[in-house]
Amino acid sequence: MMKKTLSLLALLLAATTATAQLKPRPDAFPPQAAATPGRKAVQMASTVAEMAAWDRYPTYPVYVEMMQRWASDYPDICSLDTIGTSIQGRLILALHIEGNRQQEILRPEFFYTSTIHGDEVTGYAMMLRLIDTLLTSYGHSPRLTALVDGTAIYINPLANPDGTYRMGNHTVQGAMRYNADYVDLNRTFPDPFSPTAKALPQENAAMIAYTNAHRFRLSANLHGGSEVANYPWDSFTSADRPHPESDWWKAVCRRFVDTCRAVDNGYLRDVADEGYIAGGDWYVIGGGRQDYMNYYHDCLELTLEISSEKTPPAAQLPAFWRRLRSALLNYIEEIYSLPGSASARTADGDTPTLSPNPTHGPIAVEGLAEGARLTLCDMTGRTLLAATAHGGRATLDLGALPHGIYLLHADGKTQKVVKR
Ligand SMILES: [Zn+2]
Numbered sequence: 001m002m003k004k005t006l007s008l009l010a011l012l013l014a015a016t017t018a019t020a021q022l023k024p025r026p027d028a029f030p031p032q033a034a035a036t037p038g039r040k041a042v043q044m045a046s047t048v049a050e051m052a053a054w055d056r057y058p059t060y061p062v063y064v065e066m067m068q069r070w071a072s073d074y075p076d077i078c079s080l081d082t083i084g085t086s087i088q089g090r091l092i093l094a095l096h097i098e099g100n101r102q103q104e105i106l107r108p109e110f111f112y113t114s115t116i117h118g119d120e121v122t123g124y125a126m127m128l129r130l131i132d133t134l135l136t137s138y139g140h141s142p143r144l145t146a147l148v149d150g151t152a153i154y155i156n157p158l159a160n161p162d163g164t165y166r167m168g169n170h171t172v173q174g175a176m177r178y179n180a181d182y183v184d185l186n187r188t189f190p191d192p193f194s195p196t197a198k199a200l201p202q203e204n205a206a207m208i209a210y211t212n213a214h215r216f217r218l219s220a221n222l223h224g225g226s227e228v229a230n231y232p233w234d235s236f237t238s239a240d241r242p243h244p245e246s247d248w249w250k251a252v253c254r255r256f257v258d259t260c261r262a263v264d265n266g267y268l269r270d271v272a273d274e275g276y277i278a279g280g281d282w283y284v285i286g287g288g289r290q291d292y293m294n295y296y297h298d299c300l301e302l303t304l305e306i307s308s309e310k311t312p313p314a315a316q317l318p319a320f321w322r323r324l325r326s327a328l329l330n331y332i333e334e335i336y337s338l339p340g341s342a343s344a345r346t347a348d349g350d351t352p353t354l355s356p357n358p359t360h361g362p363i364a365v366e367g368l369a370e371g372a373r374l375t376l377c378d379m380t381g382r383t384l385l386a387a388t389a390h391g392g393r394a395t396l397d398l399g400a401l402p403h404g405i406y407l408l409h410a411d412g413k414t415q416k417v418v419k420r
Pocket of ligand 1: 225
């Protein structure tokens with residue numbers, strides 16, 4: 001991740017003892033020469049059966065077949081979405097995993113997406129295995145059954161298929177970071193802080209349309225080239241402008257790192273001892289997906305850099321899974337620990353304001369259309385309170401409700417309300 005400010009930033013970093021030892025961001029432009037594993041090391045599965053031990057990368061047809069099979073094998077809890085197509089016509093797919101669908105309630109929406117940089121394929125393999133774990137555990141593991149029943153989980157294992165299968169559908173050997181137009185998809189999202197005139201790549205346009213059609217509250221974007229959890233913002237240093245939920249992010253990252261290190265204490269150490277860092281303190285970039293999601297969608301998105309080697313030998317994939325399995329599952333559950341206000345918007349005027357939030361009881365909602373209807377629901381979608389706006393405002397009293405997180409629907413917007 002990087003932009004023009006690099007040389008200035010490098011000077012600043014060099015002058016700052018706290019950050020001077022940080023290694024440069026690996027997904028910088030121009031790309032650093034990555035160690036290229038031999039053909040044998042990047043062993044491919046050319047049938048679904050050959051994926052059984054999860055120690056190979058799938059060919060493109062095997063990947064598509066796996067996604068389709070999961071949807072047909074688990075129709076009650078799993079369906080296949082096509083986010084869009086790449087420039088070369090490959091599918092950008094997501095599996096939607098959600099249990100107990102006959103009960104039409106509002107469940108919080110979670111999103112994992114990986115390999116927006118086509119050569120950073122460890123996350124691609126991890127996402128496939130995560131899908132398999134969620135589906136095969138349903139009805140067997142009480143914890144994962146509850147997670148699937150209570151959460152709308154969307155998983156896009158491969159955001160940049162043309163980059164990954166650059167040399168053809170049969171191999172990830174020779175994968176590249178960019179899409180088929182040699183555009184870095186993680187530098188070309190709308191940038192709230194430094195708008196550019198860059199054209200929106202086809203893959204990102206599809207991803208944005210998909211995001212607009214959902215209400216993702218928590219997400220992560222998986223990369224490789226380093227091992228670190230990178231929380232927002234990427235556009236600033238934390239001293240310049242901290243993310244409003246920095247404390248929450250640090251706690252979530254600490255839990256993620258600790259969970260991985262319970263398996264392998266040497267993991268996630270090549271950037272920061274803590275295993276996590278504010279993105280801009282490592283490397284400032286613009287046009288990244290993480291800040292786009294945080295700013296425009298009020299979606300708390302984390303960048304997870306999960307392997308120092310971008311395309312590790314396939315035989316190492318089971319070891320990465322052992323390190324990451326619990327942490328990746330726990331991270332989905334963090335959707336139930338979201339802070340009271342995830343909004344990073346600053347006065348763009350279209351979201352009703354709530355105060356106080358958190359509240360012990362009464363809450364005033366302002367900036368409403370005359371006669372607007374408000375409803376307050378719990379996390380299962382049950383309506384608990386309702387009101388109508390007069391003079392642009394309304395009040396609700398949560399005094400009789402248990403402590404916890406509620407969702408306020410007003411003026412076509414949904415906001416979290418925390419009852420203390
Ligand atoms: Zn990357």
